[in-house]
Amino acid sequence: MTATTHDHSDHSHEAHHQKGFVERWLMSTNHKDIGTLYITMAVIGACVGGVLSIIMRQQLMYPHNNIITSGAAWNAIITAHGLIMIFWFVMPALIGGFGNWFVPMMIGAPDMAFPRLNNMSFWFLAAGFVFVMIGLLLGNGAGAGWTLYPPLDNAQYSPGMATDFSLFSLHLAGISSLLGAINFIATILNMRAPGMTMHKMPLFCWAILVTAFLLLLAIPVLAGAITMLIMDRNFGTSFFEPSGGGDPVLFQHLFWFFGHPEVYIMILPAFGIISHVVSTFSRKPIFGYLGMAYAMVVIGFVGFIVWAHHMFVSAISTDSKVYFEVATLVIAVPTGIKIFSWIATMWGGSIEFKTPMLWAIGFIFLFVIGGATGVVLANAGLDQELHNDYFLIAHFHYVLSMGAAFAVFAGFYYWIGKMTGHPYPEFWGKVHFWTFFIGVNLTFFPMHFLGLAGMPRRYPDYADAFAGWNYVSSIGSIISGVSTLVFFYVLYAVFTSKESLADNYWGEGATTLEWAVPSPAPHHTFEDVPVIR
Amino acid sequence: MSSPAHSATDQIKGTVPHPYHLVNPSILPLCGGVAAMTTFAGIIVAAHLHSFVLLGIGLLFVVSTMFVWWRDVVSEARTPGLHKVITQVGLRYGMALFITSEVMFFVSFFWNYFNYFFFPEKMGTAFAPVWPPQGVTTIDPFAIPLFNTMVLLLSGTTITWAHHSLLEGDNKNTVRGLAVTVMLGLMFLCGQAWEYTHSPFPFYHGGIFASSFFIATGFHGVHVIVGTVFLTVCLFRAMKGQFTPQRHFGFEAAAWYWHFVDVVWLFLFVCIYFLGRSAIVAG
Numbered sequence: 183m184t185a186t187t188h189d190h191s192d193h194s195h196e197a198h199h200q201k202g203f204v205e206r207w208l209m210s211t212n213h214k215d216i217g218t219l220y221i222t223m224a225v226i227g228a229c230v231g232g233v234l235s236i237i238m239r240q241q242l243m244y245p246h247n248n249i250i251t252s253g254a255a256w257n258a259i260i261t262a263h264g265l266i267m268i269f270w271f272v273m274p275a276l277i278g279g280f281g282n283w284f285v286p287m288m289i290g291a292p293d294m295a296f297p298r299l300n301n302m303s304f305w306f307l308a309a310g311f312v313f314v315m316i317g318l319l320l321g322n323g324a325g326a327g328w329t330l331y332p333p334l335d336n337a338q339y340s341p342g343m344a345t346d347f348s349l350f351s352l353h354l355a356g357i358s359s360l361l362g363a364i365n366f367i368a369t370i371l372n373m374r375a376p377g378m379t380m381h382k383m384p385l386f387c388w389a390i391l392v393t394a395f396l397l398l399l400a401i402p403v404l405a406g407a408i409t410m411l412i413m414d415r416n417f418g419t420s421f422f423e424p425s426g427g428g429d430p431v432l433f434q435h436l437f438w439f440f441g442h443p444e445v446y447i448m449i450l451p452a453f454g455i456i457s458h459v460v461s462t463f464s465r466k467p468i469f470g471y472l473g474m475a476y477a478m479v480v481i482g483f484v485g486f487i488v489w490a491h492h493m494f495v496s497a498i499s500t501d502s503k504v505y506f507e508v509a510t511l512v513i514a515v516p517t518g519i520k521i522f523s524w525i526a527t528m529w530g531g532s533i534e535f536k537t538p539m540l541w542a543i544g545f546i547f548l549f550v551i552g553g554a555t556g557v558v559l560a561n562a563g564l565d566q567e568l569h570n571d572y573f574l575i576a577h578f579h580y581v582l583s584m585g586a587a588f589a590v591f592a593g594f595y596y597w598i599g600k601m602t603g604h605p606y607p608e609f610w611g612k613v614h615f616w617t618f619f620i621g622v623n624l625t626f627f628p629m630h631f632l633g634l635a636g637m638p639r640r641y642p643d644y645a646d647a648f649a650g651w652n653y654v655s656s657i658g659s660i661i662s663g664v665s666t667l668v669f670f671y672v673l674y675a676v677f678t679s680k681e682s683l684a685d686n687y688w689g690e691g692a693t694t695l696e697w698a699v700p701s702p703a704p705h706h707t708f709e710d711v712p713v714i715r
Numbered sequence: 716m717s718s719p720a721h722s723a724t725d726q727i728k729g730t731v732p733h734p735y736h737l738v739n740p741s742i743l744p745l746c747g748g749v750a751a752m753t754t755f756a757g758i759i760v761a762a763h764l765h766s767f768v769l770l771g772i773g774l775l776f777v778v779s780t781m782f783v784w785w786r787d788v789v790s791e792a793r794t795p796g797l798h799k800v801i802t803q804v805g806l807r808y809g810m811a812l813f814i815t816s817e818v819m820f821f822v823s824f825f826w827n828y829f830n831y832f833f834f835p836e837k838m839g840t841a842f843a844p845v846w847p848p849q850g851v852t853t854i855d856p857f858a859i860p861l862f863n864t865m866v867l868l869l870s871g872t873t874i875t876w877a878h879h880s881l882l883e884g885d886n887k888n889t890v891r892g893l894a895v896t897v898m899l900g901l902m903f904l905c906g907q908a909w910e911y912t913h914s915p916f917p918f919y920h921g922g923i924f925a926s927s928f929f930i931a932t933g934f935h936g937v938h939v940i941v942g943t944v945f946l947t948v949c950l951f952r953a954m955k956g957q958f959t960p961q962r963h964f965g966f967e968a969a970a971w972y973w974h975f976v977d978v979v980w981l982f983l984f985v986c987i988y989f990l991g992r993s994a995i996v997a998g
Contacts, residue, residue: 305748406823
C-alpha cells in the first residue's frame, strides 16, 4: 500500500510495528488479527469437539462397550459435542474467521465498522467456551443435548450448576454473534468502496450479509427462550413446567425459530466460499451471479418459516405438519439454484484440481447427499419414522460435518497463502482431502442404514444386530482423526515455509479485491479508497 | 468475481485516504468479555449457593466497562476529524440494528404470552382452558397501567420537544425537555415498582400467568431503566452544550431507544393488561 498522510491510521500503522503480544492479541482492533483469533478459537473448538466425537465412536465401535460407563457422561459428551461444533467451530471459522478477514478486504474497506465491538464479540465467544467446558466437566455435566429441551434440563432432571453454565454459554456466544452480525451489516451496507454496488459485491459478502441478518433476527429469540429456561430452573417460574400451566412444546417452537435459521447461518457462508473457489479454479465468472445472490436471500427468508419441521414428532397438528412440510420442500428450489449454478460455472471451464477445488467439489457432492436426505426427512410421515434415529444423524452430518466443514477447509486452503504469505504443501493438502473424504463418508454413510434399520440416537449402546455398520462407522472416525493430524502437519508446513507468494497466486480466476493486495495481506489494507470499475 | 467482474488488476489504486474512524488498540473489549462472564457466573452462584458477591463484582465490572467505553466514544466523537459523516451513518446503522434485535427479544416473550392467550388448552389438562387462568386476579388495567401509559406517551412528546429545541439551537429548552423526560421515566418506574409490590399474584411459583406477566413487563422495566440512564447521560451532555443542531447522534439514539421502549409498553398494555384482564380485577 502507498503510504498515506492520514493522521489516525498513520498512528496505528506505526504502532503495529512496535506492538507487543498483549497489545496485538488482547487489545486488538484490527479485523485481520481478530479474524486470526476467531480461527484459533475454531481450531481449539474443532479439536475438543472432534476428540469428543472420536470418544463416542470408540464407545459405539462394539455393542455393550465399556469406555463410557455412565449414561450421564454420555449425555454430557453428546451435548458438548453438538454445542462446541456449532458455536465454537463452524461459526467462528466461517463468520468470525474468514468473514472478519475477507469481508472488509473484498469490499475495499480498511476495517470493520466497529473495531472495538468486533474484538468484544470475540471475547464473549471465548468466555462462552469457558462456560461450555465447565458445563461438560462440572459434576455430572450438562446432558440435555444441544437442543436443550425441557424437561430434560429442568431443575428436576438436570439439577446442579453444569446445565446453567451451558445455558449461559449460549447467552455469551449469542451476544457475541449478535454484536458480530450488527458489525457485519453496518460494514457491508456502509463501507463499500465507491463503485462497489450491491450487485457487484462478491458472493461471500452477500453470504455474510444474509447470515448476519439471520443472526440479528434469530439469536434474540433464543436468548428469550434460554432466559425463560434459566428462570424456570432457578427462580420459580413455570414457562415450560406443566405443573404451573407451562408448555414444554413452546420451548421447542422458540428454540427452532432460532435453530432453523441457525443451520443456514452455518451453511450460507460456506456457500459463499464455495462460489469463490469454484469460480477461481474453473477460470470463469460464477454462473448466474444475481441468481446466486438472491437464492441466498430467499433461503434466508424461507429459513424463518419452516422451523416446526423439527417438531413433527412433538404432537403438532396435522395442518401444521402439512404447512411445514410444503414450506420446507420449497427450500430445495433456491438450494437447487446454488448447486446447478456451481455446476454450470464448472461447465466448459478450464478446471484445475488444486486442493481448495477438491474440497469445493467434495462439498457439492456431499451437500447434495445431505440435501436429498433432507428432502426425505421433510416429509412429515416419513419423519415420524426416522426422526430420532441415525438417519437424522447421517443427514445433518452430511450437511454440516461434510458441508460446512469441507467449506471451512476449502476456505483455509484457498486463503491461507493470503493470510500467512506462505504456500501450503499441495501434496499433503490432497492427502488431507482424500483421507478426510474417505473417513467422513465411512463414518456417516452407514448411519443411513443404521437409521433405516431403527437404531435410535443418543444411546451409548445398541442391539447386537447393529454391530457391523457401527464398526465400519467407528473405523471411519479413526481415519478422519488421522486425517486431522495430516492437517496439522499442513499447518506446520505453512508456518515454517520459507517460500513467499505473489499478490494473486491463483492467477486470472481469482478476481476479488483481496487478490489485489500483497500476500500476506499487510496489517492495514485499503487505507486509500480503491476505485472499483 | 461474476460478470460484473472487476478483475483485481482492473481496480485502480486510490489516492484518497479512507474517511472511516479506525480506533486504537483497547483493553475494554476484553474487560467487557470478562465482566459478562463474571456476571453470568455470579447469577449461577447466587441461584445455587446464595452468595451475591460474585454477581455484585460482575455488575460493577460491567457498568464501569460501559462507562469508560462510552466516555471514550463521546470524547472521540468530540475530537474533530474522527467521526466523519460516514462514521455517523455507520453508528445509525448500528443503533437501528440493535433496536431490531431488541424487538426480536421481546417477540419471544410475546410469543410465550400469546401461546396461552390464544390456546389456553396448552396449559394442560389440569387447568381449565381459559385465559387468564381460573383463580388469577389480575391488575386493573385502568388504574396504574393506564396512568403509566399516559406517562410514557407524554414522555414521547417531551423527548420530541427536546429534539425540536435541539434542531433549532435552543439549548435551554433541550435541557428542559430532557429533564422532564427523565422525570417521567422515573415516574413510570415508581409506578411499576408499586404495582409489583402490590401484585395480586406472586412471582415465585405463581404459575404461568405470573411468569408471563413478570418476564414481559420486567424486561420492559429493565429497558426503561436503561433508556432513562441513556437520557440522563444526554441531559448532562446537553447541559454541557455538547449537542449542536447538526451533530447530536447520541441524543437521537437515546430518542429512538425511548420510542422503542414506549411502543413495547403499548403492546404490553393492550395485550397483557387490557386483553388479559380477569373478570374481577385488583385495584
